[in-house]
Each structure stands twice: as structure tokens, then as C-alpha cells.
Amino acid sequence: MKAFKRKSPAEIALHLFVSVIFAVVSASYVYILFWMLKSSLSTHTEIVMNPFSFPKELKWSNFKDLVRYFNINGNTFWNMLFNSVWFSVLGALLQQFTTATFAYCSTKYKFFGSKLIYPTILVIMTLPIYGSEGAKYRLISQLGLVDSYAHVLLSIAGFTASYLYYNAFFKNLSWGYAEAAMIDGANDFKIYTRVMFPQATPIFTALFLTTWLTSWNSYQSALVYLPNLPTLPVGIYQFNQEMIYRARMDVLIAACLVVTIPALILFIIFNKTLTTNLSVGGLKG
Amino acid sequence: MIAAKSKNIREGHNKNSKTRTLFIICCITLPIIQFLVFYVYTNASSVVLAFTDTKGNFTFDNFARFFKEFSMKTSSIRIAFKNTLLTFSILFITFPFKTLVSYFLYKKIPGYRVYRILFFLPMVIFSICTTLMYTRIVGVNSFIAKGIGEWLNLGYTPDLLGDSRFANTFIIIHLLWLGFPGDLIIWGGTFARIPEDMLEAGRVDGTNWWKEFTRIVVPLIWPTLALKMVLLFCTVFSASGAVFLLTRGAYGTMTLQAWQYIQLLDNTSTTAYNYLSAVGLILSVVAIAISLTIRNITDKYFSDVEY
Numbered sequence: 310m311k312a313f314k315r316k317s318p319a320e321i322a323l324h325l326f327v328s329v330i331f332a333v334v335s336a337s338y339v340y341i342l343f344w345m346l347k348s349s350l351s352t353h354t355e356i357v358m359n360p361f362s363f364p365k366e367l368k369w370s371n372f373k374d375l376v377r378y379f380n381i382n383g384n385t386f387w388n389m390l391f392n393s394v395w396f397s398v399l400g401a402l403l404q405q406f407t408t409a410t411f412a413y414c415s416t417k418y419k420f421f422g423s424k425l426i427y428p429t430i431l432v433i434m435t436l437p438i439y440g441s442e443g444a445k446y447r448l449i450s451q452l453g454l455v456d457s458y459a460h461v462l463l464s465i466a467g468f469t470a471s472y473l474y475y476n477a478f479f480k481n482l483s484w485g486y487a488e489a490a491m492i493d494g495a496n497d498f499k500i501y502t503r504v505m506f507p508q509a510t511p512i513f514t515a516l517f518l519t520t521w522l523t524s525w526n527s528y529q530s531a532l533v534y535l536p537n538l539p540t541l542p543v544g545i546y547q548f549n550q551e552m553i554y555r556a557r558m559d560v561l562i563a564a565c566l567v568v569t570i571p572a573l574i575l576f577i578i579f580n581k582t583l584t585t586n587l588s589v590g591g592l593k594g
Numbered sequence: 595m596i597a598a599k600s601k602n603i604r605e606g607h608n609k610n611s612k613t614r615t616l617f618i619i620c621c622i623t624l625p626i627i628q629f630l631v632f633y634v635y636t637n638a639s640s641v642v643l644a645f646t647d648t649k650g651n652f653t654f655d656n657f658a659r660f661f662k663e664f665s666m667k668t669s670s671i672r673i674a675f676k677n678t679l680l681t682f683s684i685l686f687i688t689f690p691f692k693t694l695v696s697y698f699l700y701k702k703i704p705g706y707r708v709y710r711i712l713f714f715l716p717m718v719i720f721s722i723c724t725t726l727m728y729t730r731i732v733g734v735n736s737f738i739a740k741g742i743g744e745w746l747n748l749g750y751t752p753d754l755l756g757d758s759r760f761a762n763t764f765i766i767i768h769l770l771w772l773g774f775p776g777d778l779i780i781w782g783g784t785f786a787r788i789p790e791d792m793l794e795a796g797r798v799d800g801t802n803w804w805k806e807f808t809r810i811v812v813p814l815i816w817p818t819l820a821l822k823m824v825l826l827f828c829t830v831f832s833a834s835g836a837v838f839l840l841t842r843g844a845y846g847t848m849t850l851q852a853w854q855y856i857q858l859l860d861n862t863s864t865t866a867y868n869y870l871s872a873v874g875l876i877l878s879v880v881a882i883a884i885s886l887t888i889r890n891i892t893d894k895y896f897s898d899v900e901y
Binding site for chain 1: 698708723726831
């Protein structure tokens with residue numbers, strides 16, 4: 310009832326109406342989770358014959374079968390899980406740490422070209438370039454980074470949209486903290502790692518989680534660049550393509566559930582961090 | 595003594611001491627190399643690829659092929675272009691509604707805490723699973739397909755994602771369904787920054803919700819709104835539903851994004867990307883022109899608000 314305080318009857322009616330619409334949409338999203346859960350405990354035949362019925366018997370063995378039969382190009386479930394963790398966690402960490410450091414340096418220090426960085430990023434963001442994926446693939450292939458664990462090094466970044474968030478944050482962060490640390494004898498490395506960067510933890514966490522989540526669920530880029538080091542999403546995509554031969558829809562959906570659970574748990578824990586720490590500003594730089 | 599030291603530090607803020615120079619080099623080297631190699635070099639070599647054949651000889655054939663295929667009504671690229679513009683139009687029309695979704699969450703409508711979590715589910719749930727479920731919701735055995743078959747007196751149950759008369763519509767419905775919450779992360783942060791006293795002042799003056807939204811909130815969130823608008827137009831040729839997963843571009847559902855991805859995926863063994871680069875170059879020129887125009891309009895008619 311607190312939400313209704315000082316609201317006109319028309320506004321209350323509108324809010325209730327919107328809430329009903331939101332409830333319907335939300336319920337449909339929750340149903341996806343429910344469907345995934347119940348299908349992962351059904352038999353293949355049950356899913357094919359009547360995908361929306363409840364299983365007669367909960368088939369927990371699907372998860373055992375997932376570990377046993379989920380095999381793509383000689384990669385087991387555990388290989389794919391390792392690849393997923395390697396590329397998504399390490400990739401997101403590398404991307405966000407290098408971008409945050411780059412933004413801090415270009416915001417707080419003056420060096421040749423430092424004033425050009427912000428406008429360059431705005432230009433990159435607002436001037437779309439299409440069709441360069443082919444050239445990028447050729448280059449990455451020539452560098453030997455296709456089907457390689459070193460592919461994660463491509464996550465090193467600076468000129469990304471995340472820069473704008475870090476830039477806004479560090480711009481507003483007082484240099485007084487650094488001065489105080491300098492008086493105590495800290496050098497620039499210590500000032501950044503022990504004083505300035507820790508203050509950016511909420512924004513870093515929000516951006517790390519967003520990047521990780523995108524990478525964890527993404528199959529498209531990994532399908533092109535890491536066909537023989539498949540991540541779980543790539544494995545699921547390829548397993549789905551081969552479904553016609555394997556006829557194990559139950560195992561496929563169990564795999565989908567396994568991919569979704571870590572993302573769901575982290576998202577629930579960090580929901581507030583994600584929704585309140587990020588906002589972007591104007592274009593004029 | 596501390597004061598003197600502090601003064602020296604402030605004076606030395608712009609000095610290039612060895613440690614400071616080393617620190618700056620460590621911070622900027624990798625991002626700059628990455629930018630030069632994977633943005634500047636990649637895009638430059640993409641332009642070169644567009645003007646060469648597979649043997650590396652200079653040619654305009656890739657562009658000629660594009661215009662020839664584009665002139666044919668049934669060509670894949672023409673269909674992709676048409677579907678992309680259709681998808682973009684829908685994204686453009688729904689853009690204000692998606693902003694309103696975040697606005698109502700910010701206004702703490704009943705249940706907002708729950709919606710704020712549940713609306714992230716499309717981002718959290720693995721996309722293949724949502725498409726698997728969706729293909730069953732609209733599949734041949736579904737009541738939706740049966741209902742449409744009866745409603746149109748087809749005499750049979752249509753495969754809604756396997757029939758060119760329906761496939762596009764149902765890809766867009768899938769896009770609208772999962773895209774309903776919009777960009778909650780950006781809007782959540784933006785709305786959270788609005789000073790409560792400004793809204794309070796409006797309330798005292800008796801403004802209703804629509805006036806509050808259009809006359810107080812929109813001007814305050816204008817910088818983000820303008821940026822989002824420009825970014826939307828920047829990605830005009832990336833507008834696409836889950837075409838790759840739902841139909842792989844078959845049944846007249848191809849979009850430019852799906853077409854480019856399929857070209858990339860299907861050519862990894864030959865790395866013959868000349869045509870892809872040429873099409874990309876044409877799209878880039880058009881998109882850059884659109885993007886600059888939209889940016890000029892947003893800069894000319896609306897100004898940023900400081901608060």
C-alpha cells in the first residue's frame with residue numbers, strides 16, 4: 310500500500326493495469342524456466358509427443374546421461390564446461406580490467422592523444438561498420454587464434470562502450486584520494502590498484518557480470534572461432550543440430566538447464582548491482 | 595613538511611616521472627594495440643577485400659554482384675534487406691514502449707521488485723532453450739497453429755515457422771515477446787539518477803503521470819534517450835530476430851545480420867569473404883549517413899540537461 314501513497318485514483322488504476330500486463334509477461338518468462346525444468350526430467354518421447362504435459366515419472370537420469378552422452382567432436386561435457394568457464398570468466402575479467410585501467414589512465418593522466426580517446430570511442434560507437442567479420446576471421450586465423458585457448462586474449466579491450474561508464478566514474482572521483490596515498494609514499498601502480506580501482510568495484514562488478522552473462526550464453530562467435538574447443542552453448546547448438554540422429558531431446562534440455570542455472574543464481578544475487586550502477590550520458594563528449 | 599610534500603605532489607601531477615611514464619605505458623599499450631589491429635587494420639583490410647577477388651586482383655565485381663542480386667526480387671539479399679527494415683521499424687516503434695516499461699518499474703508499480711528480476715530472464719535463459727520452447731508453442735501440433743489453420747480455412751494445420759506466409763510474423767512475435775522489457779540495465783541506472791525533488795515539485799503542481807513523464811522525466815533522461823536513439827539507428831542493418839536459430843533464414847525470413855553470419859560460418863574453410871566485405875561496405879556507407887543525420891537532429895533540436 311506504500312506505493313499508492315499520494316497517488317490519484319486514475320494513477321492507481323493505471324499502475325494496476327500496467328502491473329497486470331507485466332504479470333502476464335513475467336509469468337510467460339517464468340514458464341520458460343518451468344518448461345525447461347520439467348522437460349529436463351521427461352523422456353524424449355514425452356517431449357516430442359506432448360511438449361507441455363508433465364512427465365509421468367521424473368527422469369533424473371537425464372543429468373547422468375548428459376555427462377555420458379553429451380559429446381561434441383570428442384569433447385565431453387566437462388571439457389565444454391571448462392571451455393565455457395575459461396572463455397567467459399577470463400574473457401570478461403580481461404575485457405573489464407583493461408578497459409577500466411585504460412579509462413582511469415586517460416581520465417586522470419595527461420599524455421599524447423589522451424584527449425582523443427573519448428571522442429574516438431563515441432565515433433566508433435555511433436559510426437556503424439558492417440561486413441568486417443570476414444577480414445577479422447582471416448586475421449585471427451593467421452594469428453593462430455582459431456581453436457586456441459589463447460583466443461581469450463582477444464578480450465583485451467579499451468575502446469568499448471564500457472569505457473564510457475568507467476570514464477564517467479573516474480572523472481567524478483576526487484584526485485584527493487591519490488594525493489593522500491602519494492603523501493604516504495604510494496606510486497601510481499599502488500594508487501590505482503589499492504586506492505582508485507577498489508572504489509570502482511560496484512561498476513566493475515556490474516559490467517563484468519553483463520559481459521560474462523553475454524559470453525556465457527553466446528554460441529555465435531564461439532561457433533565460428535572455436536569449433537573444436539566448444540563451449541557449452543556451442544555444444545548445445547551442435548547437439549541440437551544432430552538431434553535428428555540422436556533423438557535425445559531430454560538430454561538437450563537438461564544441458565540448457567545446466568547452462569542457465571549459474572547465470573540465474575548470479576543474476577539473483579547481483580540483481581541490484583546490475584540495475585542501479587549503469588547509466589550512459591550524452592553524445593557531445 | 596606534509597604540506598610541502600603535498601604541494602610537490604600536486605605540482606608533479608603532470609610531470610613525467612619514470613614510474614608514471616611506465617604506469618601510463620602499461621595502462622594504454624594493450625588497448626591501443628588491440629584497437630589498431632582489430633579495429634583499424636581489420637576494417638581497412640575489409641575495404642581492400644571488398645575491392646578484390648579471391649586471388650587478390652582489383653575488381654568491382656563484388657559490388658556489381660550486389661546490385662545485380664539486389665535488383666532480383668527473390669534474391670536472398672533483397673529479402674534480407676526487406677526483412678531487416680521491417681524488423682527495424684518494429685524496434686523503432688516499440689522503443690518508446692520499452693522506455694515506459696522501465697519508467698513504470700521506477701515508479702514502483704505493484705510488484706515492481708518481482709518484475710525487475712523476472713524481466714531479466716530472457717537475458718539469463720539460454721537462447722536455444724527459449725527457441726526450442728517457442729518452436730513447440732507455434733509448432734504444427736500446437737493449438738495456435740491449429741487455430742490459425744481453422745481461422746483461415748486452410749484445411750490443414752500450417753507449420754508457422756516453416757511456411758513463408760507466417761514465418762516472418764512469428765519471428766517478430768518471438769522478438770517482441772522476449773524484447774518486451776527493453777534495456778533494463780541502462781534505463782534502471784538512468785531513472786535511478788533522477789532527483790526525487792524534481793518529481794515532487796511536479797506533483798505539488800498537480801501534474802499527472804503523462805505530463806510528469808513527457809515534461810519532467812524525458813528532458814532529464816534526454817542524454818541517454820538521444821544516445822540510445824542514435825545507437826538504434828546505427829544498428830539499423832543489424833535489426834533481426836532469432837532468425838538463425840528459428841529458421842536459419844529459410845521461408846523468406848532472412849535478415850542482413852543472419853545473412854552475414856551465415857556467410858561467415860559457411861566460408862571458414864575457404865575464407866572467401868570478398869562479397870561479404872563489399873556488402874558490408876555498402877551497408878556501412880548508408881548506415882553512417884543515417885547515423886550522422888540522426889545525431890545532427892538530436893543535437894540541433896534538443897540539448898543535454900545537467901542535474
